[in-house]
Amino acid sequence: MRSIVFTPAATRQWTKLPKATRTRIRTRLEAYAATGHGDVKVLRGRAGARLRVGDWRIIFDHDGDTIVVVAVGHRRDIYD
Numbered sequence: 001m002r003s004i005v006f007t008p009a010a011t012r013q014w015t016k017l018p019k020a021t022r023t024r025i026r027t028r029l030e031a032y033a034a035t036g037h038g039d040v041k042v043l044r045g046r047a048g049a050r051l052r053v054g055d056w057r058i059i060f061d062h063d064g065d066t067i068v069v070v071a072v073g074h075r076r077d078i079y080d
Contacts, residue, residue, distance in 0.1 A: 002033040002065050010069045017072065021056060025072065028053045033067055050078075 006014060014022065032038040032051055039052040043059070048070060051058040057078040059071040071078055 002062075002067050004029060004033055004067045004069065006069045010072050013072045014069075017056075025053050025056055025058060029058060029067070029069070 017025070028038060028051060032040065040049050041052075042049045048059055048061040051060065052075075055075050057071075057073060057075050058069055059078060061068045061070060
């Protein structure tokens with residue numbers, strides 16, 4: 001299983017999310033870290049990939065065996 005690390009900016013975004021949303025996202029993120037499977041696409045025009053959880057997106061990068069979460073937010077705001 002890969003470890004998951006949040007950047008300071010992603011941590012601030014994470015704490016602003018409702019608890020139920022954080023739980024859903026954490027479950028999917030941990031499943032992706034364990035299996036490597038999920039609704040993930042490589043981003044075009046910027047580095048990294050995104051994990052989709054309903055209307056929420058997690059932007060992350062791989063650093064060896066570590067998943068570095070760069071941003072967490074709603075789909076209407078995350079790509080700005």
